[in-house]
Amino acid sequence: MDFLNAIVALLNFVIIPASAYGAQLALGALGVTLIYGILRFSNFAHGDTMAFGTAITILVTWGLQALGVSISPLPTALLALPFGILATAALVLGTDRAVYRFYRKKKSDPIILVMASVGVMFMMNGITRFVIGVRDIQFDDGVRFVINAREFRAATGLAEGLALRSTQVITLVTAVLVVWALFWFLGRTRTGKSMRAFSDNEDLALLSGINPERVVAVTWIIAAALATIAGTLFGLDKSFKAFNYFQLLLPIFAAAIVGGLGNPLGAIAGGFVIAFSEVAVTFDFRKVVAYLVPGDWTPDGPIQLLSTEYKFAVSFTILIIVLLFRPTGIFRGKST
Amino acid sequence: MKKILMASAAIALVAGAAGAEEIKLGISVGFTGPLESLAPQMAQGAEMAMAEVTASGLLLGGSTVVPVRGDSTCIDAAAATATVERLVTAERVRGIVGGMCSGETTASLQNVAMPNGIVMISPSATSPALSTLEDNGLFFRTSPSDARQGVVMTDILLERGIKTAAVTYTNNDYGKGLADSFQAAYEAAGGKVTINTAHDDGKADYSAEVAALAAAGGDVLVVAGYIDQGGAGIIRGSLDSGAFDLFNFPDGMVSQALEDKFGPEITGSFGQNPAAAGAGRDAYVAMATAAGFDGTSAFSPESYDAAALIMLAMAAAGSSDPAVYKGKVMDVANAPGEQILPGELAKALQIIAAGGDVDYVGATAVELIGPGESSGSYREIEFQGGKMTVVKYR
Numbered sequence: 099m100d101f102l103n104a105i106v107a108l109l110n111f112v113i114i115p116a117s118a119y120g121a122q123l124a125l126g127a128l129g130v131t132l133i134y135g136i137l138r139f140s141n142f143a144h145g146d147t148m149a150f151g152t153a154i155t156i157l158v159t160w161g162l163q164a165l166g167v168s169i170s171p172l173p174t175a176l177l178a179l180p181f182g183i184l185a186t187a188a189l190v191l192g193t194d195r196a197v198y199r200f201y202r203k204k205k206s207d208p209i210i211l212v213m214a215s216v217g218v219m220f221m222m223n224g225i226t227r228f229v230i231g232v233r234d235i236q237f238d239d240g241v242r243f244v245i246n247a248r249e250f251r252a253a254t255g256l257a258e259g260l261a262l263r264s265t266q267v268i269t270l271v272t273a274v275l276v277v278w279a280l281f282w283f284l285g286r287t288r289t290g291k292s293m294r295a296f297s298d299n300e301d302l303a304l305l306s307g308i309n310p311e312r313v314v315a316v317t318w319i320i321a322a323a324l325a326t327i328a329g330t331l332f333g334l335d336k337s338f339k340a341f342n343y344f345q346l347l348l349p350i351f352a353a354a355i356v357g358g359l360g361n362p363l364g365a366i367a368g369g370f371v372i373a374f375s376e377v378a379v380t381f382d383f384r385k386v387v388a389y390l391v392p393g394d395w396t397p398d399g400p401i402q403l404l405s406t407e408y409k410f411a412v413s414f415t416i417l418i419i420v421l422l423f424r425p426t427g428i429f430r431g432k433s434t
Numbered sequence: 435m436k437k438i439l440m441a442s443a444a445i446a447l448v449a450g451a452a453g454a455e456e457i458k459l460g461i462s463v464g465f466t467g468p469l470e471s472l473a474p475q476m477a478q479g480a481e482m483a484m485a486e487v488t489a490s491g492l493l494l495g496g497s498t499v500v501p502v503r504g505d506s507t508c509i510d511a512a513a514a515t516a517t518v519e520r521l522v523t524a525e526r527v528r529g530i531v532g533g534m535c536s537g538e539t540t541a542s543l544q545n546v547a548m549p550n551g552i553v554m555i556s557p558s559a560t561s562p563a564l565s566t567l568e569d570n571g572l573f574f575r576t577s578p579s580d581a582r583q584g585v586v587m588t589d590i591l592l593e594r595g596i597k598t599a600a601v602t603y604t605n606n607d608y609g610k611g612l613a614d615s616f617q618a619a620y621e622a623a624g625g626k627v628t629i630n631t632a633h634d635d636g637k638a639d640y641s642a643e644v645a646a647l648a649a650a651g652g653d654v655l656v657v658a659g660y661i662d663q664g665g666a667g668i669i670r671g672s673l674d675s676g677a678f679d680l681f682n683f684p685d686g687m688v689s690q691a692l693e694d695k696f697g698p699e700i701t702g703s704f705g706q707n708p709a710a711a712g713a714g715r716d717a718y719v720a721m722a723t724a725a726g727f728d729g730t731s732a733f734s735p736e737s738y739d740a741a742a743l744i745m746l747a748m749a750a751a752g753s754s755d756p757a758v759y760k761g762k763v764m765d766v767a768n769a770p771g772e773q774i775l776p777g778e779l780a781k782a783l784q785i786i787a788a789g790g791d792v793d794y795v796g797a798t799a800v801e802l803i804g805p806g807e808s809s810g811s812y813r814e815i816e817f818q819g820g821k822m823t824v825v826k827y828r
Contacts, residue, residue: 110675115641217725232466234666236695259676337670341636347683380642382649406643407605408634 104389106258110247117379118266118333118335121273124369125328126346127353128362129321130279133255135297135360136317137198138242139211144325144350146222150189152333153230155182155287156237163239170265173240175330182330186322188341190320193218194318202314219344226340235338235373240264265335276327280320284362297360349376352413360426367428372413380406454496456756459744460521461482461501462510462532463558463737468635468660469534469606471691475722475731477503479797480531482725483741483779484761490780491667492787493749502681506533507756509606511541528573529553530755531737531745533621535724536561537607543573553756553763555743557736560685560708561611565805571760575733576736577708577799578810580591580608583684586706586812586828588623590655591682594704598683600652602643605632605658614825628637635663637769640671649678656682661691673699681705688732688822697820698768704825707732710799711827718776718797733775735797736808742779742796743767749786767802769793813821 126148142149158178162168169177197218201211244267247259284290289312296313298302304310329343336342353372366385384401402418404412420427454789456479461480463473484499493499502525504517514533521527525555530552533539539559547554548570555574556564558626562581567573585715593597602607603618609632617627629650633643647668655678659665672678673696683692683705709732718738722729729735744759751759766782771791774782780791794800814825 111641111645111677115639115645119639119641138706185539234662242674247674248679251676261675263674336639336667345636377642377645380646382646385649385651402646402649405631406646409637409642 100389101419103256103258103388106256106260106432107386107389109259110258110326112374112377112381114262114266116374118179118269119377120237120264120370121269122328122335122344122369123349123353123373124366125273125276125324126333126350127357127365127369128277128325130350130354131357131360131362131365132317132324133321134354135362136293137202137211138213139208140351141321142212143193143219143222144214144321145321145343145345145347146219146226146340147186147322147325147347148188148329148332149226149340150229151182152329152338152343153188153226153340154185155162155179155330156230156235156325156333156338158182159237159239171241172268172335173238173265175334176268179327179330182326183323186326187319188270188320189222190322191315194414195313204231214248223340223344226343230338230340230397232340232399235333236382237338238265240268265331265334266403269331271398272327272331276324277362278364280324280362283320293317324339347412349373351354352417357418358429361427361429364427364429371428372416375416376409380401380409380410436712447571452457454494454498455749455754456528457494457498457499458502458525459741460504460518460525460527460530460532461532461590461737461741462506462514462518462521462530464538465503465505467469467508467510467690468663469558470509471662471689472558472732472734473534473814474650474730475734476508476534476737477501478725478727479718479722479729479734479737480741482721483738483745486777486779487742487783488662488743490783492780492783494752494754497754499745502527504507504532506535506538506542506820508533508535509536511538514538514542514724515545518546522546527552528748529555529756529759531555531557531740531744534558534733535606535608536611538566540564540567540607543567543569547572548676548771551757553744553747553760555763557739557740558569558685558733559608561607562615563689565737566587569805570805572756573742574740574763574802576796577685578691578808578812580612580684582705582804583612583708583812584617584619586810587616587656587682587684588619588625590704590706590814591620591625592623596625596653596680598652599654599656600628600647600650601630601656601658602633602647603630604664604686605634609658613656616658623808625742633659633664633668635660637664638668640667641675644671644675644677647672654678654682655681655807657686657687660686661689661695661738662743666691666695669696669700673726679703683815685732690728690731690822691819693820697817699818700817702812702817704816706812706814706828708798708808708810709735709827710797710811712799712812714775714795714797718824721777729797738766738776739794739796739798739800742776743794745779745799746774746782746786746792746794749783750792751779764802764806766792767794767800 183247244264353368505513603613681703685707719729747762771793
């Protein structure tokens with residue numbers, strides 16, 4: 099019984115939240131890594147692209163709710179997602195035309211594109227706030243729980259509760275579907291193959307007749323779709339606040355770099371590595387230990403490696419360790 | 435001849451009016467930042483008092499009082515200092531209602547108000563550290579110190595038979611001051627604090643914080659944070675993971691937003707914020723309703739009282755010079771004298787003009803003690819059926 103309690107406590111406070119968070123980071127990191135692999139720069143505006151996409155999705159969600167459309171028990175936002183993706187794709191294609199294409203034509207250094215993306219980040223920051231404001235918005239109207247902590251306790255007789263939110267399930271399922279679709283697209287379709295060719299060797303790809311502008315446009319559209327999906331899932335699971343999406347940029351980049359920039363598989367692994375370390379390193383294991391060892395062995399103080407204030411430091415530390423010992427990331431991404 | 439007479443009479447009138455001044459009072463509260471949902475009602479409360487005095491025409495020979503708003507941001511001490519600097523040097527205010535949060539208030543008081551000799555009366559800065567701060571007699575507050583709130587919280591918890599509590603506080607002067615004063619009072623009274631830990635505002639995810647709190651356990655979770663910030667995230671996470679379902683909400687959390695966000699989910703949870711029962715509060719709420727805003731919003735009555743105290747002290751001193759009227763603030767706030775409720779500022783000014791004494795009671799039963807802070811009466815609230823209900827005043 100005690101062993102079960104320990105497992106449930108671990109599931110409830112570490113494994114389930116970290117898996118959902120990891121899936122959200124992985125989707126974000128996929129977008130970053132795709133841009134890096136094909137357009138060859140780190141897109142700092144990605145967090146705010148996520149915020150913009152989510153903002154549009156929320157607006158459409160409200161519109162659908164006003165019309166009485168609902169796909170209960172699932173949140174209406176899933177229905178609004180395609181509209182958010184369309185608007186975001188239009189925005190990033192417009193940005194590419196207005197900003198990035200100029201530097202690409204001039205064959206500028208990647209660092210110049212990175213700096214340009216910082217400027218774009220601030221612009222998108224402002225646009226999102228103009229569109230929807232700075233407030234905290236809850237837009238999940240679906241059924242909240244698959245398993246409710248209190249009911250779980252009553253049903254199993256365990257001391258520990260287990261909560262599984264529907265948004266966590268939706269996040270994981272959607273992430274798996276999206277990743278599968280992306281890999282199928284990159285591996286099996288003509289456009290996907292031309293993107294990979296362009297990423298591997300730009301000059302050879304151009305020689306074999308691949309249209310670079312088309313590759314760039316498709317990349318942006320996919321990145322916009324990934325950003326909007328990641329942002330909406332994150333917003334459904336927690337809540338939407340423009341500032342928080344800006345804050346997400348750090349763990350997302352950490353995930354992409356840890357996995358190996360430019361490597362999609364690495365981005366996914368990196369997302370989960372970062373999420374699990376953030377939650378597990380700052381988790382207080384006292385309760386779990388108390389279930390497993392004889393009563394008087396349990397220490398009075400918390401059993402945790404780092405206090406929760408240092409959560410952000412975890413991403414940085416992993417980043418530094420990986421860059422020191424394996425500069426191209428776990429999955430051997432590009433090093434330039 | 436007649437025309438000349440008329441003209442000279444008119445000139446005399448104008449000259450007489452010119453003897454009265456236009457007094458500017460600053461309102462420095464966090465219109466943006468973690469308490470932005472409370473700030474508008476605070477500013478409206480203070481402005482209502484100023485409008486009342488201006489309309490009476492009885493302050494310093496018919497002076498008008500003009501409010502000047504500034505955004506103190508609540509959390510950014512540098513921004514608050516710049517705001518107060520602007521109010522003092524550019525707008526030339528003669529007194530300030532503000533700041534809003536403790537850290538920001540300390541910074542703007544020490545950097546701007548004290549060097550310039552401007553009186554500040556804060557409606558809502560509650561850190562115990564402000565009680566002992568050297569202030570040249572320029573700083574007052576119409577809210578009580580959190581040292582008092584710690585004692586009140588302890589009483590409420592023990593009366594409800596709650597012996598263990600986990601505490602999480604927002605990582606700043608206010609949160610830390612309140613959490614520490616609560617822990618000291620609660621443990622002295624025999625309660626046990628299982629964990630006393632900080633959370634940072636503006637984080638994307640609070641599951642790690644909630645996990646740490648859950649591991650420590652406790653009958654109730656005390657959330658000494660802000661409702662527009664991390665406080666809401668902590669509650670969301672605790673409810674979702676089933677870590678806690680009973681909460682105590684100190685003053686930074688008690689607001690309409692709390693009811694809107696969590697109403698039905700936190701039945702039985704309770705909290706407290708500085709507020710007094712009685713005729714003063716009822717009168718104030720009615721006036722606020724008539725003026726079109728919510729007078730029950732936390733610290734809105736305190737703001738009215740802060741503005742009223744400044745203006746009554748000016749009247750009692752016969753001067754709008756902060757160096758002169760700062761000595762009168764305690765006199766008008768406390769007995770002896772005629773008791774003054776909200777809406778009776780004109781009456782108070784008449785009494786002062788006639789040489790009488792006033793004891794300003796106001797919307798929050800103002801009684802300034804020690805270093806110029808409210809002795810503190812609190813409102814205990816509880817959530818029942820998705821609504822915030824008042825249990826009693828203590």
